Amino acid sequence: MSADGRGLVSHAGGLLLSQTLRITGLDKTLSQQLERWRPGRAVHDPAKIITDLALTLALGGDCLADIALLRSQPELFGTVASDPTVSRLIDRLAADEARALKAIRAARATARRRAWHLAGDRAPGTDGRPVIVDLDATIVVSHSDKQHAAPTWKKSYGFHPMTAFADHQDDSAGEPLALMLRPGNAGSNTAADHIETTRLALAQLPKHLRRNVLIRTDPGGGTHEFLAWLTRPGRWLKYSIGFTITDTITDTIAAAIDKLPATAWTPAYNADRRPRPGAWVAELTGLLELTGWPKGMRVIVRKERPHPGAQLRVTDLDGHRFTCFVTGTRGGQPADLELRHRRRARAEDRIRAAKDTGLRNLPLHDFSQNRIRLEIVALACELTAWMQLLALHGTTAGRYEPKRLRLRLLAVAGRLVHGGRRLHLRIPAQWPCPRPIITALARLHALPTPI
Numbered sequence: 001m002s003a004d005g006r007g008l009v010s011h012a013g014g015l016l017l018s019q020t021l022r023i024t025g026l027d028k029t030l031s032q033q034l035e036r037w038r039p040g041r042a043v044h045d046p047a048k049i050i051t052d053l054a055l056t057l058a059l060g061g062d063c064l065a066d067i068a069l070l071r072s073q074p075e076l077f078g079t080v081a082s083d084p085t086v087s088r089l090i091d092r093l094a095a096d097e098a099r100a101l102k103a104i105r106a107a108r109a110t111a112r113r114r115a116w117h118l119a120g121d122r123a124p125g126t127d128g129r130p131v132i133v134d135l136d137a138t139i140v141v142s143h144s145d146k147q148h149a150a151p152t153w154k155k156s157y158g159f160h161p162m163t164a165f166a167d168h169q170d171d172s173a174g175e176p177l178a179l180m181l182r183p184g185n186a187g188s189n190t191a192a193d194h195i196e197t198t199r200l201a202l203a204q205l206p207k208h209l210r211r212n213v214l215i216r217t218d219p220g221g222g223t224h225e226f227l228a229w230l231t232r233p234g235r236w237l238k239y240s241i242g243f244t245i246t247d248t249i250t251d252t253i254a255a256a257i258d259k260l261p262a263t264a265w266t267p268a269y270n271a272d273r274r275p276r277p278g279a280w281v282a283e284l285t286g287l288l289e290l291t292g293w294p295k296g297m298r299v300i301v302r303k304e305r306p307h308p309g310a311q312l313r314v315t316d317l318d319g320h321r322f323t324c325f326v327t328g329t330r331g332g333q334p335a336d337l338e339l340r341h342r343r344r345a346r347a348e349d350r351i352r353a354a355k356d357t358g359l360r361n362l363p364l365h366d367f368s369q370n371r372i373r374l375e376i377v378a379l380a381c382e383l384t385a386w387m388q389l390l391a392l393h394g395t396t397a398g399r400y401e402p403k404r405l406r407l408r409l410l411a412v413a414g415r416l417v418h419g420g421r422r423l424h425l426r427i428p429a430q431w432p433c434p435r436p437i438i439t440a441l442a443r444l445h446a447l448p449t450p451i
Contacts (some may be wrong), residue, residue, distance in 0.1 A: 010075050011059050012414035012427055013406075016440050017079065020387040021051055023118065025450035026111035026379075031432035033103035036091050044081040050104070050376060051082050057358035057380035060406050064363070068142040075416050075423070077241075094368040101235055104375045105203070108382065112175075113206045115386040120449055123394055124166050125209040130238060132167040133177060133201050134347035138355075140362055150184035159362060160186045161309035161374065162193050165350040167343075167387070173399060174350045177201035178375045179359070181367070190415050191225035198230075200418040216344040219244040222326065224292060231294040231328060239436070240315050240341040243299060243324040257301065257322065268302060268340040269339045279304035281334045284324070297326050300334050300341075349401070356402040357381050390447065391440035396433035397433070 012091050021027050031047035033409050055077065056067045071080035073312060081089075093100035116123035122388060125131040142149040142158035149158050164178040178200035182193060194217065202210055215221075219242035230237045264282045268276035284299045303320045325341045351359070358377040362370040392398040397409060412431055415426040427434055 007075050008414060009414050009425075010424060011069065011073075011411055012072075012076065013410035013412045013437055014059055015053060015076060015425065016387050016391060016409065016437070016444065017058055017383050019056055019441065019444040020383055020390065022449060023113045023390065023444055023447045024386055026107060026110040026383075027051055028105070028450065029110045030107040034100075036103075037089070037100070038094070044079070044085055045201065046093075047107075048078070049081045049086055051379070052077065053376050054383060055377035057377060058384050058402075059410055061401075062358065062361055062363075069363070090297075090364070090369055090372055093372050096368060097371060100372060101375060104379075105200070105205070108375075108379065109204045111386075112204060112382070114238065114450060115390065116206065116283075119393075120390050124168060125212060127128045129169075129206060130211075130212045130214040131209050132214045132216060133198070134165050134167055134192060134344050134350070135162065135172070135201075135215065136221040136223060136347040136351060137162045137182075137186075138351045138359075139184075140355075140359065141283045142184075142362065146362065146370070147247075148183040153185040153188065157186075158184050159370075160184050160188075161359075162186075162197045163347070163351060163354070164197050165168065165197055166201075166205075167346055168385070172383055172400070173353065173388060176350070176354060176381045177204040177298040178376045179354070179378050181362075181371050181374050182346070189223055189231070192222045194221050194223075194226045214238040214240060216240045216341065216347075218344065220240040221277050224449055227294050227297070227326070229440060234420050237331060238327075239326045240329070240337070240344070242341075242344075243326045252288065253301075253322070255282070256284045258286075259287050262272060266333070266335050268304070269335050271339075271343075273339065276304075281338045282425075283334050285435065293326075295330065296328050296330065298328070298337075299324055299326050300338055302338055322423055353401050357362050357384065373408075387444075391443045392436065395436055395439070397436045397440075409437055412437060 027047060030044055034046040034050070035425045050066055052070050053064065054068060058070065059071060065083055065087060066078060070077040123128060136159055139154055140159045140161060141156050151157055152160055160182050161231055162180045162182060163176065165174040166177050168175045169389050178197050180193065180200065181195050188195065198215060202213065205213065215237055222241045222243045222388060227241065228237070260282050265280040265433050268281045270276045280303045282301055283411035284301050290297060290300055301322055303322055306321045327337055329337060354377060357380045362373055364370050364373055384405065388398045397405065412427050414425050414427045416424060427437065
């Protein structure tokens with residue numbers, strides 16, 4: 001073995017992410033937004049440093065120092081800043097946290113508008129379909145004492161960020177609209193946090209789509225305050241929100257369920273819209289006292305047999321498990337509305353993918369530094385999602401989660417060859433799936449570059 005190879009590169013598939021960065025114009029837009037944080041006579045553009053960190057996370061990196069993966073391959077990723085330069089930039093951005101977050105988020109929104117425009121009818125919100133925004137909170141464990149890290153409701157220690165993801169439905173994965181960092185002891189049903197996360201998510205959407213948005217949450221969002229905010233006149237938001245069956249209203253729900261005739265229950269659907277054995281849905285709206293809740297709110301209940309080995313809860317009646325959700329959608333069969341709401345579980349997949357792209361670890365000490373880190377995580381997830389949306393549509397790779405995407409596409413090694421005044425990248429002929437990489441690069445090169 002010898003360390004004297006020339007022209008060799010690892011993670012050659014990272015070129016897909018670099019091209020996505022160029023096609024969406026994120027590099028130029030971010031450069032304009034972060035110009036104020038560029039010191040005089042600085043060699044490295046702050047935007048280049050931030051996007052390099054995002055590429056590092058997308059390729060599987062975990063901390064700031066992992067940017068060395070890119071620095072060792074300038075032919076593929078360009079000139080990369082040193083570790084001290086990276087750390088100083090994070091400190092400068094964290095010292096002016098509000099402006100820095102606003103600048104990065106503005107650049108993300110501009111790039112998203114272009115990415116969705118290039119995607120055409122594959123983008124969310126086309127053909128009259130609403131843009132579906134899923135809100136959910138997650139636990140990020142901290143193994144050392146960091147600012148605002150606190151005990152969580154799951155008996156762990158760390159942070160409890162709130163997330164908002166745009167669902168691409170059946171076409172591909174989703175993309176983060178907002179990642180809001182919160183202390184570990186933040187509540188799961190805090191209405192103010194749901195409202196702020198929704199505000200941040202809506203600001204990321206193209207303006208012409210903000211009047212056709214469906215907000216989905218688990219029962220943590222089923223509060224009077226949050227629903228009142230969603231349904232305020234002039235907001236034009238649709239909703240599908242989990243509704244907790246608590247001890248205080250169990251008797252009311254049970255009484256309403258007892259009043260339902262057998263004919264009111266219809267079979268629930270599987271993901272393929274076929275009847276699901278052992279599961280039924282019905283509407284309880286007319287049987288409940290909903291004074292104080294939004295006008296036109298509907299309550300849908302699902303009844304199913306618990307899976308073998310499941311422990312029954314106090315809210316389970318007659319050996320069946322009952323769950324409720326509320327929606328303001330007029331018309332539509334309860335089974336269709338319930339299937340739409342149950343697909344909110346995709347948010348768990350998006351969170352898992354985000355944790356594989358840097359969300360699992362918040363390595364910096366200051367809370368403001370970790371908020372900047374969270375924006376970089378969002379950039380990394382978005383670059384991956386946009387690359388799949390623009391270059392891998394119609395292929396199985398368009399639905400790969402980060403681990404599989406890295407293993408099969410991004411981690412491919414290659415050789416750089418100069419010839420004919422051009423630079424050629426050659427990947428191994430024996431690689432299991434070279435065709436999707438070549439096809440994806442060709443699709444990206446065919447897209448127009450922003451001026």
